[in-house]
Amino acid sequence: MSAPTPAPVDRPPVGRTAGSGGVGNAVLVARREYIERVRSRAFLFSTVLLAGLAIVVSLIPLGVRLVDRATVTRVVVVAPDPALAQRAISTMDTFLNTNGATADKGTPTFTFERLDDAGAARALVRDGAVAGAMLIDRGSDGGLDFTVLSVGGLSPDRAQLLQVGAFAVGILDWTASQPPSTSPFVIPGFEVSDPNIAVGGGDATGGGTIDAAEYASRRIVGIVFVVLSFLTLVFYGLWVASGVVAEKAGRVMELLISAATAPQLVVGKIVGIGLAGLTQVSLVLLPALAALFASGAIGDQVLGPDANAGTSLAGLSPGLLAAFLVYFVLGFALYAALYAGAGSLLSRAEDLQIVALPLSIPAIMGYFPAVLALSGGASGFIRVASYVPLWSPFVMLARLSIGRVEPWEVALSLGLLAVTVPLVTLLAIRVYRAGVLLYGQPPTIRTFLRAVRG
C-alpha cells in the first residue's frame, strides 16, 4: 500500500469503540439511502406527477367558481301581488346580474320568472326544472319575508347573492310604498329551505352557507393530506422493503451486516427513505399550497371580488399542518418498520409482489374510514379507527381536517402511535437480524415466526 500507512502491529482499531450502537453508522446508512432515492428517476417522475395532481386538486375551488359564473341560475318568484313580484324581479335583475366591477353583462347570473302559485313553484323546484323558488310574503309589520326553496340546485354563493338581492328589494319596497318616516325599515327575513325536508323549516340560513363553504375547503385540504399520506406511506414503505430485498438479492447484505449492526441498518434505512419521502411531500405540497393561496387572488382578479370565495385556505390551519407532519412521520416510521421486516424475509425481488398486497391491506383498511370521515361520517367505527395506530395516520388526520375532535382523542391516538412505533421497530430489527442471512425460504408465516424466535 503506497498510502502513508505504516504498519504498527498493535495499532488500535480505527472503528468506534463499541461493536453495537453508534448513531454515526445509522446516519451514514440514512445518507446513502437518501441520496440514492432522491437522485433516482422514479423520484423525479412521481414528484412531478403528484405535484401536478395536487395543484389540480387545489385549483378545484377556483374551477367551481369559474363554472358557477358561466351557469345561469333560474329562479321563479312568487309574491302576494303581481306588482311586487314584477318589482322584485326587476330590482334583483339590476342588482345581481350586474354585480361586480368586471362582471360580464353578456351572461346573466340569474334569470327570474314570475309565478303566481306557490305550490306550482314548489313542484318546479322538486322536479329540478328551476334552481330555486323565491317566495315573498308581506309580514304584519309591512316588511317582507323571503323564503328560498332549493334542493341543492343553488350554490352557497348564489344563495348568498339572493339574500343581497332580497335586501335590495326590501329597501326599495320600503322607500317606494310609503313615506320613509311613517314606519321604520324592517330588515327582510330571509331563509333557504329544502322543500323535500320541510317547507319553511331548517336552519340553513345565510350564516350556514358560509360554514358550508369553509367545510368544502376543509374537505379539499383533508383529501389532499389523506391521499398524499396514503400514497406516500405505501409507496415509500414498498421502497424500504424493495431496498432491503435488493441488498439481499445483490448480496451487499453480507458486507453490510458485517460492517454495521441490524439496528443501525434498519433505523438508517427508515430515516433515509423517510426523509426522501418528506422531501417529496414538501415538493408536492408547497406548489399545491401556493396554487391554493394564489387561486383566491386569481379568482378575485378574474371574477371580481367575492366575499364568499376567499375561503380556499380556511381549511388549512398551522395546527392541521403540524398534525399532518406528526402523523406522517410517525405513520411512516410504523409502516416502514413493517416493510423493512417483511423485506428482510425475502430473497428475490420477485417475491416482493407476493407480500406487497397483504402489506398494503392495513393501509387500505385505514384509508376507507378516513374517506368516510372526510365526507362527514362520525360513526363509532371511525372514532375507534382514529385511535388504532396503523390507521390513525389517515383517519385522525381526516377527522382533524373536518374538525370536531376532542383533545383527549388526539392525545390517545398520538400516544398509542408513539408507543407502537418503537415496539414495531424493535420487532422489525429482530426479524431483520435473522432474516437477512436466510436465503431461499418462502415468505410464509412460519418463516416469519422462526425469524422472530431467532
Added chain:
Amino acid sequence: MTLVVDHLYKRFGHVVALDDLAFEVAPGQVFGFLGANGAGKTTTMRITLGVLEPDAGQVTWRGIESHRLPRSTWGYLPEERGLYPRMRVMDQLVFFAGLHGVPASRARREATAWLRRFRADDLADRKAEQLSKGNQQKIQFIAAVLHDPQVLLMDEPFTGLDPVNVMLLREAFLELRDRGRTVVFSTHQMEVAEALCESVAIVDRGRMVVGGTLRDVRRASGRRLVRISVAADHRLPWLSAVAGARIIQAGVERSSVELDPGTEPEDVLAAAVNAGARVLHFEVADPTLEQIFIDHVGRTPDEDMRLAPAGVDGGVEPQAEDAA
C-alpha cells in the same frame, strides 16, 4: 494473542453445520481454512463476525469474545460477492469504510492508493454494475481492507478470478501479513493454500479433521512422497519389489511414488539401483495437501465440481444415484 475458534456447535434445523469445531490461528499468519462446500467455513466466519450466534462455544481474538470486539477488527470478504449496482465504486468504498469509522477523506485517499496497486485506477468513477466479475472482486477486497482491520476473513477469495488477478490478490495477502495483519481465508483449492499458508485447518461436515502448521500437517500424515526420474523404462517395473510403495502419478519425465509409513525412500533408491535402472533424479517430498485431504476426508475437496462416475451400463443417467 491468537484467534481461537473454541469448540463451536451450530445447527440449522436438522442440519448440523458445526460440530465441535476448534482450532487456533496465530497472529500475523496467513491461515488456510480448507474444506469442501458445506463443510462449515462460511458459518464459522459469520460466527466470528458476530453476525450469527453459535449454539455453543465461542470465538475469541486476543482473549476477547469476537462479538464484543469492534466490527472494524475484522475485514470480511463474503463468498457471495455483492456491491450496490448503481453506486459509483469510489462512493461505495468510502461508504463501507465510513461504516467502520474511517473519515471520508482518508478513505478516499487509501482507496485511490489500493486501486492503483491493483492497476484499476480507472474504475473509481464507474458504477459497480459496469464492472467485470474480477474487477468487482477487487473492489470488494479493497472494501474489506480499507479500514486496516487486524484480522481479514476471506471466504473463497480466489474463486472466479483469472490467473493475473489471483497473483495480484496473493501478493496483497502476503503484503498484509508482512504488515502484521492476520489473514484467514477459506478455499477448496489445495494448491493455493499450499502456496500461501503457514498454517491450515481441514474441516469436513463441521468437524475439524486435521490442523496445524503446513509442515506439521504434512509430517503427521506419516506419508512421504518420492519423485523419481529414470532413463529407459519409466513404468518402474522394479518398484513391485518394494513393499508399501506405489505410483500415484506416472510420467515419462518424472513419476511420483507414495510411501506408506515404515517404508523409507532409501528402499526405493536401493531397488532402482539393484534393478540396474539409471536414476536421473531422486527427491524426497512431503505429501500434497490434496493427498492429505483425501486421506482424512475420503474424497477430493472439489468432488462436487466433478462429474460423478458414469453408470455400469455406460449411459449417462441424470437421476443416477450417488456413486460414492
